[in-house]
Amino acid sequence: MAAAAPTLAKTEKIWMNGDFVAWDDAKVHILTHTLHYGLGVFEGIRFYRRADGRRAVFRLDEHIDRLFRSATMATIHIPMTESDLCRAVVETAKNSGLTDGYIRPVAYVSSGAMGLFAISNPIHVAIAAYGWGAYLGEDGLKRGIRARVSSYCRLHVNSAFSKGKICGNYVNSVLAKREAMASGYDEAILLDTNGYVAEASGENIFIIDGKRLVTPPLTQPILPGITRDTVLQLAKDLGIETEERLLMRSELYTAGELFLTGTAAEITPVREVDDRKIGSGEPGEFTKKLQSSFFEHVRGKETRHPGWLTFF
Numbered sequence: 001m002a003a004a005a006p007t008l009a010k011t012e013k014i015w016m017n018g019d020f021v022a023w024d025d026a027k028v029h030i031l032t033h034t035l036h037y038g039l040g041v042f043e044g045i046r047f048y049r050r051a052d053g054r055r056a057v058f059r060l061d062e063h064i065d066r067l068f069r070s071a072t073m074a075t076i077h078i079p080m081t082e083s084d085l086c087r088a089v090v091e092t093a094k095n096s097g098l099t100d101g102y103i104r105p106v107a108y109v110s111s112g113a114m115g116l117f118a119i120s121n122p123i124h125v126a127i128a129a130y131g132w133g134a135y136l137g138e139d140g141l142k143r144g145i146r147a148r149v150s151s152y153c154r155l156h157v158n159s160a161f162s163k164g165k166i167c168g169n170y171v172n173s174v175l176a177k178r179e180a181m182a183s184g185y186d187e188a189i190l191l192d193t194n195g196y197v198a199e200a201s202g203e204n205i206f207i208i209d210g211k212r213l214v215t216p217p218l219t220q221p222i223l224p225g226i227t228r229d230t231v232l233q234l235a236k237d238l239g240i241e242t243e244e245r246l247l248m249r250s251e252l253y254t255a256g257e258l259f260l261t262g263t264a265a266e267i268t269p270v271r272e273v274d275d276r277k278i279g280s281g282e283p284g285e286f287t288k289k290l291q292s293s294f295f296e297h298v299r300g301k302e303t304r305h306p307g308w309l310t311f312f
């Protein structure tokens, strides 16, 4: 059985344009421009309760910085500063009453004019926090998931700005994910338009080649994942050699280990790609080491990278 996304646990309030409104009242007009044309930007952030009982948002500044970069790519002017938005995210996390949670900021083009241009429609910003378990399942985190190479390609670099988390880009991901699930797999791996490995529908991808950790470079049409960056830094801390280079599809099949990284999926091992067993078919040593270091940083006691944690 393919792993479905975890059930979302509602919280009481959602932040909308500076005010908290009841969860069920956080609505938009049917002529919201973004709903029709997909021009909007969003983020996915997690906060965790750590071993000392305090809660911390993981890599908040980097997420908000990426949101603003996405907005620049999307010609959206977010009507607030990065630090105001960081404060609003923390406030939303605090108000949620959750120990661990997922935060979804979104900036979108609201209603007013219709048609593509609609440059004067106000930009609205909302932030929701909710409980959300392991995106690819608890079992996936422990035992690994099954992935397939998608029939969909990541969009060409001049067709979509993959460096941004832009709403409309995700049609490509949703279709790839649905195709993968419908054919009995947990996740889709997308190639670029030249046939090289890009990323999964909502995660970056890593393989172990010999003793080296390899991932596609940021010049590929991939999201510059914050978990990807975290893993590269953790690998350095652990003395694991890393390389960012083009990856061929065949290297997925012959990899010693393979895993996916993302805020939602954290570090999820992949045990099979296109029905070929990866390594022994169980999460390998490198994956387990990086996974445990990651969890030690987000919810354990590790404070080697204090800048990654915003306590509240």
Ligand SMILES: Cc1ncc(COP(=O)(O)O)c(C=O)c1O
Pocket (backbone or CB within 6 Å): 044, 173, 199, 200, 201, 202, 203, 204, 222, 223, 224, 225, 226, 227, 228, 261, 262, 263, 264
């Ligand atoms: C397409 C895509 N790639 C990669 C990632 C991983 O990025 P991050 O680790 O910043 O969550 C995500 C999730 O945000 C994504 O949507």
